[in-house]
Structure formats: structure tokens, C-alpha cells
Amino acid sequence: MRFVAATYGTEGDTRPLAALCRALMDAGHEAVLLADGATLGAARALKVPSAALAGDIKGMLQPALASSGVEAGKSSFSGTANALAYIANTNAEAWLRDIVAAGNGCDAVIVSGLAAFAGLSAAEYLGVKAIGTGFIPITPTSAFASPFLPPRYVPAIFNRASHHFVNGMLWRAFRKKINAARAAVCGLPPRDELWTDHPMLFGVSPSLLTASGQQPGDWPGNAHACGQWVPSSLDWCAPKALTDFLEAGEAPMYIGFGSMVGFDRPKLLNDLIEAAAGRRAVFYPGWSGVDGAALPVNFHVIGDTPHDWLFPRTSLVVHHGGSGTTHSAARAGVPSVVVPFAGDQFFWADRLRRAGVAAEPVGGRRVRALSFAQGIEFAERSEVRMRARELGIQMSAEHGLTHAVSAIEKLMAG
Numbered sequence: 528m529r530f531v532a533a534t535y536g537t538e539g540d541t542r543p544l545a546a547l548c549r550a551l552m553d554a555g556h557e558a559v560l561l562a563d564g565a566t567l568g569a570a571r572a573l574k575v576p577s578a579a580l581a582g583d584i585k586g587m588l589q590p591a592l593a594s595s596g597v598e599a600g601k602s603s604f605s606g607t608a609n610a611l612a613y614i615a616n617t618n619a620e621a622w623l624r625d626i627v628a629a630g631n632g633c634d635a636v637i638v639s640g641l642a643a644f645a646g647l648s649a650a651e652y653l654g655v656k657a658i659g660t661g662f663i664p665i666t667p668t669s670a671f672a673s674p675f676l677p678p679r680y681v682p683a684i685f686n687r688a689s690h691h692f693v694n695g696m697l698w699r700a701f702r703k704k705i706n707a708a709r710a711a712v713c714g715l716p717p718r719d720e721l722w723t724d725h726p727m728l729f730g731v732s733p734s735l736l737t738a739s740g741q742q743p744g745d746w747p748g749n750a751h752a753c754g755q756w757v758p759s760s761l762d763w764c765a766p767k768a769l770t771d772f773l774e775a776g777e778a779p780m781y782i783g784f785g786s787m788v789g790f791d792r793p794k795l796l797n798d799l800i801e802a803a804a805g806r807r808a809v810f811y812p813g814w815s816g817v818d819g820a821a822l823p824v825n826f827h828v829i830g831d832t833p834h835d836w837l838f839p840r841t842s843l844v845v846h847h848g849g850s851g852t853t854h855s856a857a858r859a860g861v862p863s864v865v866v867p868f869a870g871d872q873f874f875w876a877d878r879l880r881r882a883g884v885a886a887e888p889v890g891g892r893r894v895r896a897l898s899f900a901q902g903i904e905f906a907e908r909s910e911v912r913m914r915a916r917e918l919g920i921q922m923s924a925e926h927g928l929t930h931a932v933s934a935i936e937k938l939m940a941g
Contacts, residue, residue, distance in 0.1 A: 529557040529558075529632065529634050530551055530558045530635055530636075531629045531637070532547065532638075533629075533636065534641075535562060535563055535580055535584070535614070535641040535642040536641055537566060537584060538566045538568075539852070540639065541563065543662060544639055544660065545570040547756050547928060548560050549573040549575050549758055551935070559578070560576070561625060562579070562580060567579065573758055580642065582617070587613065612701060616700075619644075619701070619704040620712060622645040623649055627653065630655070635650070635939060636653070636658070637935075638657060644705045648705065648708070648709050648713065652715055656938065658935060658938060659727040660727070662730050663871045664729055664731055664736060665693075666729075667690035669745055670686065670736065670743040672690075674871040674875075675693050675870060676693065677873055678876075724749075726934075729753060730753060730931065731752050731753075731754075731755065732857070734921050734922050735879075738881075753925075753928075754922070755851075756927050756931060757927070759835075763833050766830075778807075778840060778842040779807035779842065780803065780841060781808070781845065782845040783811030783812075783813055784813055784847040794895070795866075798895040798896040798899055799845070799896075799899060800822070802897075802899030804900070807825050809826075809828075809841070810826050834855035838855055842861065842907070843903065844856035844859075845863070846864075847865070847868055848867040848868075848888065850875060853865075853876075857922055858922040859919055860918065860919025862907075863885040864903055876888035882918055885905070887902075889902055
């Protein structure tokens with residue numbers, strides 16, 4: 528079968544979808560991935576055919592996050608949401624046109640991220656199945672509130688309603704431009720209601736979603752928490768400088784904030800250096816633009832390094848709480864110190880806290896260096912390390928890509 532996968536977001540959105548495309552190809556199918564051009568490195572490394580969609584998410588998020596107070600530890604949902612809505616609305620017609628062109632003759636369109644509504648419209652026009660995917664559990668449930676709302680601020684009785692509220696709000700932000708694109712590109716009638724009938728495959732671990740380690744029991748039959756989607760790094764070769772650093776002493780901390788941009792870099796870095804108190808650390812600048820030359824000798828700067836290779840070689844992971852990094856740290860069996868900046872990162876920070884493998888997230892009005900030090904101290908406790916190892920063993924048995932490919936094949940056969 529031939530699949531076209533379309534997403535738009537940061538590397539955390541594109542990388543797991545590239546892994547799914549690779550898994551489908553390994554199962555004998557064809558797949559092509561459409562995403563932001565700056566996030567297609569994983570697709571190229573996995574030899575997944577790909578093409579860039581219009582837009583520049585890094586360039587758009589930097590000023591949006593910088594003006595939303597993320598450095599103060601606020602959720603900044605509105606500022607981030609506005610920036611993402613602007614990207615999607617500006618490019619809706621171009622995305623739909625490109626997905627339709629790439630999907631000519633395909634068997635299904637796999638949709639994700641900001642490009643999901645364009646992808647669903649393309650599948651409708653092409654007359655093929657649409658398969659939703661995601662890395663944030665947005666299917667309504669009473670088990671937890673919408674991941675886009677601050678944890679513990681929504682009374683449990685309103686959990687399910689919060690999902691409907693946020694999902695509806697997002698649809699309303701995109702509806703006008705999507706309907707205009709549907710008419711201009713495909714001659715399709717406008718939609719008033721949000722799509723809800725298509726299957727949803729989440730590349731997330733059920734072990735992090737509920738205390739039972741199972742996906743929410745009130746999810747419909749077309750929603751599946753498959754487990755993390757991560758390709759094998761067996762063919763990856765670490766730079767000698769990195770292996771030398773790892774072998775030169777005790778397991779270091781990992782510090783990295785992925786695709787996050789726009790925060791107070793000098794302040795954050797100074798607080799981290801102070802909190803590390805001479806501990807060994809590997810530091811990944813990501814999109815942050817942090818100058819590694821200013822770091823002390825106990826810090827080793829690295830480039831893009833597979834998390835599944837690196838994290839088991841670390842003592843703990845300091846990160847922003849993105850879905851992918853959260854899962855990789857937990858799956859590696861190491862504790863976390865979470866510094867959420869925006870969106871669903873506060874949800875994942877809370878999931879790790881509930882699992883007992885991370886303290887309260889760093890942020891808010893507390894002194895940042897002290898908060899980091901407290902998070903590190905918590906992560907170094909023997910009972911926390913034991914809980915992290917147990918969680919890692921549980922998550923390693925989930926085989927998310929195998930589950931996802933099997934689910935897709937069953938959906939196509941039905």
C-alpha cells in the first residue's frame with residue numbers, strides 16, 4: 528500500500544512520523560512524508576522520501592515565545608496558539624494543494640500536527656482513508672484534562688469537557704481558512720463541525736497516561752495509545768569526543784531543550800551551571816542558539832544525538848517536557864528535571880511527577896537555580912532512580928511502531 532503522511536510542527540512532531548513512515552516501508556509499503564523543511568533531517572537519515580511544506584516554524588515561534596513570558600515559566604498557551612494558528616492559516620491552501628498532489632494514487636493519508644485539517648480535507652477529496660496520528664492525547668477522556676490546559680487547575684469532573692472545549696477552540700481558529708482552501712483547491716463544501724470519526728493513533732505510552740498503565744478506558748475504539756515511535760539507532764556512530772567524555776567519569780546529566788527558542792538564554796544557562804555544582808553534563812543547544820563556548824569544562828556540548836542511544840548513558844535528563852523527550856527519558860529508565868515552556872509541556876511534566884520520576888517542574892516565581900538544584904536532588908534519590916528503572920522496563924516492552932503498523936494494516940483491511 529502507498530501512504531502519504533503530512534504534518535507540520537517542530538522536530539518533535541516530524542521525527543516520530545518519519546519513524547512511522549520507515550516502519551511502514553520496512554513492512555513492505557510505500558510512504559512519503561511532507562513537513563517543515565527544517566525538521567526533515569530524521570526523514571533523510573531514515574531514507575524516507577520527503578518534501579517540504581511551506582512555512583518557517585522556527586522563525587515564527589521565536590518572537591511568539593519571546594513575547595509570551597515563557598522565561599517566567601508561564602504556560603503561554605495563547606501566545607503560542609496564536610503563532611501556530613497564524614502559520615496554519617497562512618499556509619492552509621498551499622498545504623492542501625501539496626498534500627493532494629503527493630496523494631494522487633495513494634491508499635490513505637496519514638495526518639498530524641498543524642497540517643491535520645488540510646490532510647483530512649485532502650483525503651476527503653481523494654476518496655481515500657484518513658488516519659489521524661499525534662503525540663499529544665487529545666481524544667476526550669475523563670481520565671485527565673486537555674493537555675493544553677494547566678494541570679491541576681481543571682476540576683476532575685470537567686476533564687472530558689475541557690477536551691471538547693480546547694479542540695473546538697482550535698477548530699474555530701482554523702476553520703475559516705481551511706474552508707476557503709477546501710473550496711479553492713478541491714471544490715469541497717465548507718465544514719462546520721470538527722472531524723471526529725477517523726481513527727487516531729497516538730505515539731505515546733499508556734504507561735504515562737494513567738495510573739493503571741493502560742490507555743483511558745473511556746476512549747472510543749478508534750483511538751489507540753501505541754507507545755513511543757522511535758527508530759532504532761543501532762547504525763548510529765557516536766563522535767569520539769562524546770564517547771571519550773562518557774568514558775572519562777561517572778554518568779553525566781543531559782541538558783537540552785529541543786526546539787524551544789526565545790527564552791532568556793544567559794539566565795537559564797547560569798542557573799543550570801550553578802545548580803549542576805560541578806557535576807558532569809552533556810549539553811544539546813538545539814534551536815536555542817546557546818553559545819557552548821561559555822560553558823565550564825564539566826559541560827560537554829553535543830550535536831543531534833539519538834536519545835535512545837544517549838539517555839541510558841546518563842544519570843538524569845533536564846528537558847523542556849516535549850512529548851518525545853519526555854518519553855525517551857522515561858523509556859531510558861532515568862529520572863527527569865522538567866522545565867516546561869509552553870503548550871502540552873506542562874502536561875508531560877505533570878505525568879512524570881505523577882509517575883514519581885520527576886519533582887515539581889522548574890519555573891514560576893521561584894529562584895530558578897534553587898529550583899534546578901531541588902529537581903536534581905530529587906532525581907538523584909535512590910527510590911526515584913528505582914521507580915525510573917521500573918518505568919523504563921515497562922515502556923520498553925510497548926513496541927510502539929509495531930503496534931502502529933499493525934493497527935494501520937488492520938484499518939486498511941477493514
